[in-house]
Amino acid sequence: MNPPPVGEPSRSRLGETSRARHQIRVRMAPSPTGFLHIGSARTALFNWLFARHHNGAFILRIDDTDAARSTDASMREIYESLQWLGLEWDEGGEKGGPHAPYVQSERRDIYEWHVQRLLASGNAYHCYCTPEELDAIRAQSRxxxxxxxxxxxxxxxTQADKERFAAEGRKPTVRIKMPDAPIRVADIVLGTRDISPDTLEDEVIVRSNGMPSYNLTSIIDDVEMQITHVIRGTEHLNNTPKQIAIANALGLNVPQFAHIPLVLDNTGRKLSKRHHGTLVAVSRYREEGYLPAAMLNFVARLGWAFDDKQEIFSVEELIEKFELARVGKSGSVFDIKKLDWLNTHYIGKLDVAARTDAVIPFWEKEGIDVVAEPRERLESIVTAVGERLTKLQDIVPQTRYFFAAPTEYEPKAVKKWWKKDARDILTALGAVLEAVEPFELETVESAMWQYTEERNIKRVAAMQTLRIALTGTSFGPSLFDILVLLGRDEVLARIQRAIQFVK
RNA sequence: GGCGCUAUCGUCUAGGGGUCAGGACGGAUGGUUCUCAGCCAUCAAACCGGGGUUCGAAUCCCCGUAGCGCUACCA
Incomplete structure (x- = not known):
């Protein structure tokens, strides 16, 4: 007895075979209520990859119908984060395009026109319930x-009811009248299912203050902007039949949908601003010194895999290999350890010049005056540090002593390496280093080895004792690199200071 | 409470009627070494449970269970 499902899309499951005639158009539609969320970044990436893979267009739309929470500052931050990641959009944002404006608060007349059509056709109606009444109804339903x-x-x-409510000063909302027939939701990643109409309620599509709400604006804009594929997070899955119902009532064709799984925290819950704060802010990762290439690679592999062997993907490879068909259905935990591994990898791939450029802002942020330093020396320091950087900001603890003598010696290191003979070792090493000619890598190295051999001292003991004197810590680059980079005078001065400290 | 989605090592995943269920991160152990990092080698580690179907099920079907998402005049 059930009427046939409505909203059947015209294309096949993948939508990747019958697209010859139409250009692929996808969009990302953040609401400007804070920083760019890591999950939104992944949604943006999937959309962007899909668009680039198919030579389509990637559109940035701003969903700011929640006037109370939306801000311009947030909008700019989102642009900036997206640009930093390299996810350039073809239309929208501050860029404009043939479907301008791309900011929903500037498109109200468009929504208004559609709402009037809905009202006129009897597919929408005014609701005079107050928030309090609604709460009560909800409680009872539950x-x-x-x-x-x-x-x-x-x-x-009745007309009389409405007039009475209006006289009371009640401002109505507009609700969509949900259909009696099941709604078919065809999802590229999750498959097709029919949603029973009695689980769907008459959603508010225009608030009492006149501002239309998400489910209305979203689907209208998707259609108006000729979006072919809506790729978004699974949290929107339940909105999809509502949006399809609205489009059907308006006689509009809906795009294809692809709901991608959520990004989870290590307890399996959705990553959210509310619960995780800046941990989910793209800008935070930028500030700590993660590379866009690493972020993209990492986030792409959350819910997507190419085969059973490849982990490292350049942006070009991602574009070439990305397919919706290979996106999984279940949520993925955001594992910072893996991001760290990727970031280390990508930092390692930077040549010295690029790595130096990348690291300079992090030195400056910590008040290290790199402008005063010769470029050559900076690059030598970066070379000496080598692969010891997980994040760019690690450059600071790794290299601080190249710019200023240590002000303290790490207690743990001191305890382990500065035994009773530390003073003697330092004194002797000081003499050795004072005498080496010239003060260069090979000469210093052989002089040191000669010393440990003659005195029958363990290399580690001598080296670590000296390392702490010079750097204040027990770890870091090759000690010979450090010696040469510091220069004889500075080395001798630091040894003297350490001897005083040891007493 | 209702509705929906999901389910392979701790994590990201590949695979999929017959495999020693593969890889990667992380972990452990050993090697290299002046430390750390790195690199190399080795190891531990998984098909949610129960019923079917089948010669054979982790794979197909059903039922559970668990987790998550949504449940706003947010998006």
Whole structure:
């Protein structure tokens, strides 16, 4: 007895075979209520990759219908984070395009026109319920184990009822009238299913303040902007039948949908601004010194895999190999350890010049005056540090002593390496280093080895004792690199200071 | 409470009626070495449970269970 499902899309599951006639158009539609979320960044990436892979267009739309929470600052931050990641958009944002404006608060007349059509056709109606009444209805529905929170009671208001409410000063919302037929949701990653209409309630599509809400604006803009594929997070899955219903009532064709799994924290919950704060902010990773290439590679592998052997993907490879068909259905935990590994890898791939450039802002941020340093010396330091950088900001603890003598010696290191003979070793080493000619890598090295051999001292003991005197810590680059980079005078001065400290 | 989605090592995943269930991160051990990092080698580590179907099920079907998401005049 059920009427046939509505909303059947015209294309096949993958949508990747029958696209010859139409250009692929996808969009990312953040709401400007804070920084760019790591999950949004992944959604943006998937959209962007899909667009680039198919030579389509990637559109940036700003969903700011929640006026109370949206800010310009947030909008700029989102642009900036996206640009930093290299996810350039073809239309929208501050860039404009043939479907301008791309900011929803500037498109109200478009929504208004559609709402009037809905009202005129009887597919939408005014609802005069107050928030308090709604709360009560919700509570009751829940108690009665109903599957809908709102019962559609204002569908049947008489003209007299409306006038009475209006006289009371109540401002109505507009609700969409949900259909009686099941709605078919065809999802590229999750498959097709029919949603029973009695689980769908009459959503508010225009607030009482006149501002249209998400489910209306989203689908209207997707259609108006000729979006062919809506790729978004699974949290929107339940909105999809509502949006399809709205489009159907308006006689509009819906795009294809692809809901990608959520990004989870290590307890399996959705990563959110609310619970995780700046941990989910793309800008935070930028500030700590993660490379865009690493972020993209990492985030792409959350829910997507190419085969059973490849982990490292350049952006070009990602574009070439990315397919929606290979996106998984289950959520993925954001594992910072793996991001760290990738970041180390990508930093390692930077040549010295590029790595030096990348690291300079991090020195400056910590007040290290790199401008005063010869470029050559900076590059030598970076070379000496080698692969010891997981994040660019690690450059600071790794190299601080190249710019200023240590002000303290790490207690743990001192305890382990500065035994009773530390003073003697330092004194002797000082003499050795004072005498080497010239003060260069090979000469210093052989002089040191000669010393340890003659005195029958363990290399480690001598080296670590000296390392702490010079750097204040027990780890770091080759000690010979450090010696030469510091120069004889500075080395001798630091040895003297250490001897005083040891007493 | 309702509705929906999901389920392979700790994590990201490959595979998929017959495999020693593969790789990577992380972990452990050993090697290289002046330390750390790196690199090399080795090891531990998984098909949510129960029923079917089948000669054979981790794979197909059903039922559970668990987790998550949504449940706003947020998006």
């Amino acid at each position: 108690a009665e184990k109903q599957n809908r929170a709102y019962d559609g009671r204002c569908r049947h208001l």
